[in-house]
Amino acid sequence: MHAADPSVLGVKNEEARWTPDAEQTPAVRQLDVVLKPLSRPELGDIHIDAPVFAVGRSEQPFASYGSDILSMLSRRHARIFHEGGVLYLADLGSKNGTTLNRVAVGQVPCQLRNGDEICFGGALSYRVQITQALKPRAEPGLTLTLTPESGDSGLAPIVITKFPFLVGKAHPTFSRYENKPGHGRERSYLSRRHAYIFQKDGQAYIEDLASGNGTFIDGLRLEEHAVLLRDGAVVAFSGKHFAYRVGIIWESGDELAPSVTHAPMAEGVPTATVASPPIAGCMPAEAPPSDRTKFMAAPTKFLEIFCVGDEPKDDIEPADSAPPGAGTKEPAVKRRPRGRAMLLLSELASLLASDEPESVRRRWWKAAAVAGILGALVLTAYLWSASERDLKDAFARGEYARAAALASRLLDKNPDDVDLKARATEAALKANVPAWIAKVRARDFDAAKGVLTGMSELATRDADLRHLIDELQWLSDLERLVSARGGLKTPIRIYADEDGIEQLIGRWNDDTGEHQRVLVRIASYVPQFGDWYGEALTHLRKLQSESTVYLPVIERVKASITTELARDDPEALGPVLSETAEKYPGLGGLDSVRQDLARYIEIRREARTPKSGRLFALLRRARFATRPFEQSQRALATSGQLPSADLLQQYDAATQAWRDGRASEAFAGLQKMMTAGSWGEAAGAELERRRGVTARFAALQESRNTSGFVDQLLAFRESLDADEDVYFLRATAADLNLQKDKVIARAQDAVNRARTSWQEYRSNGPIDASQRIETSISDQFRTRARLLADASRYAQQAFLIYSQVDAAGAGQWTAIRDEIESEARRQRSALRDLSNVVEPGLLKTKLSLLGDSNE
Incomplete structure (x- = not known):
């Protein structure tokens, strides 16, 4: 600076x-x-x-x-x-x-x-x-004459030819009246920096400098901005004494107001006549006032005018002063209304100044009464301004929470006070924004929302603060979304992030400039907010960049899902999801959608052509993360294409009894469901499955001491449903632990078989497009499909056995299992993509050779 x-x-x-x-x-x-x-x-x-x-x-x-x-x-x-x-x-x-x-x-x-x-x-x-400036601007010459409005005021005219000109008690033009009778007291009502006159665009302007007793033009008090001085206007400073008629002469010589043609040279020296307005820039000595006396006003520097500094306080306005032209009924000058306290003071002053004779004792009583009244007034004023003093004190001490509460209470009394609203906004932000930033940084978004809720209570009388709180909530939502994603490096998740991203970016784009202005304003109150919101806007720009790529893709995928589910053709979605995953690896959530798709397809197939009686079990476990699948399943149940909620409740009761080992009660529940119309067949199939589990468990117990017990034990456990047959899994756990070494040997044997088949499949080369599209099943396709299916079956078997007795052992084979399963899924998906080319029966056989459990 x-x-x-x-x-x-x-x-x-x-x-x-x-x-x-x-x-x-x-x-x-x-x-x-x-x-x-x-x-x-x-x-x-x-x-x-x-x-x-x-x-x-x-x-x-x-x-x-x-x-x-x-x-x-x-x-x-x-x-x-x-x-x-x-x-x-x-x-x-x-x-x-x-x-x-x-x-x-x-x-x-x-x-x-x-x-x-x-x-x-x-x-x-x-x-x-x-x-x-390329072309210097020349202001036209201007002479401004201030002629005293009152001919017997004893004031001399003032001629101004150079600008700016400062009006003030300390300026030589007015300080000369300090000790003059009839002038000194009136001069004291001028402020040191009362007003100034300056030239702009060839015109003269005057601006009051927040003087104590005001500047008046034709009886109207000037406000806070400069106004044009017109020829013939009456300008008054601090009342009716220093009142002048304005006269203006331009350089062309066109006189628009009376001018004075004599200037004093020194006090007591006769004036000399001049033919034209004298050159400004000189300040002559004092001369006796007369009709032919004038002052040549010297210009003042703007630096002096606008240097506030520490100045003595100006005297208060005289009670009887009024600008010229005031009538007897209505004052010509529109002054600020005087408060009750000032009116009372004026009356007391006039009472004490009365010239009426009275005794000394009575005058003392009167003085004591006045002193008491003055003391009461001072005390009352002190109490009235206590809240404002407390507010200033709270700001000075940095107690912004207390300042916000005080400002809020003051707004109850003065709801339209713009300055008070600004202070209330400042206090609320300084008191709450640092705590809000700390909560957001700690990812405690509920607590951050609580901070904003507390601020909202302060905003009931301050709409401007409400606007700032909304901006902070928008930032909180932005950081919550980034945190929910796991950071900006994680992919955008379909059916999880797109709505929030679109809403946040849309709100920002609606009025970007207004958002920036609000953020800058908050940062002006709370400096640490400036650094923080810069990071937040970096997150926003990253989201904007990602959204331009991924949001259109997400919309296309969602539209495809909605369309194919409406057609009741969910199988068509498999190729769409696979293609999207390949083209846009940065798009997250597709694995969850594919899992929901597989679960939904399995339910639809079982509902159309029940084979295993597992429809109720599938529905019981169905938990869709993708909304369209959940909505479609609900619609199918409403239309009668899936069992009703009442039947599912009966099945849950029977299943709970089965899980607890109460087989007879479970059987009775399923038998009751067999009378439920078209869904009785599915209930009967599940009843037969559970009876088969009971029979195989009894046979396993009888073969405990035979050589084939381990194989029979593993086969029995593999046939169980991990969710519903938990009673039998627990019942055979002790036997499995006793046979742990033999079980691990079986798992290792399955791994070796899987690895051998996989290596042979890779050596012969994977199934290519020509083999998939052929119109018959060649020996080459059959051999390669068998190798891939065997590798997949043995890998799954080994992993299942390991997971039951040696989780650490299972982990070491996860990579090869995933590699085999990935190839098997790819081949099955490629075959399904040919559903419009390959004859349906042939396609079904090829999928079966690949180990597709659904074919």
């Missing part, structure tokens, strides 16, 4: 600068200034060509911005101005501050250089672009 030279801000050299013979300042370079937006690119560039550029919520172009921006700007926020060919930035005591290169601008104007970054209110940041 480049602070201005303090030497140019003081008034020590005032007389030297205003000496008539002082050397004229050389012409300075003119600048083209452009503010390039950083935080809000859509708002466009701001070109500054005036000597003073005002920043504030009622100034253009800022007044046209959204309420979220205006709430961060003060009415008189900052000014950018030219001085001696240099550009400066001054903050005018704004609530949310101004920064230059991320350093706060204090009470001293800072020099701006090309490439600097400035920010207003933490919401609007710009890059400063400064170039030398």
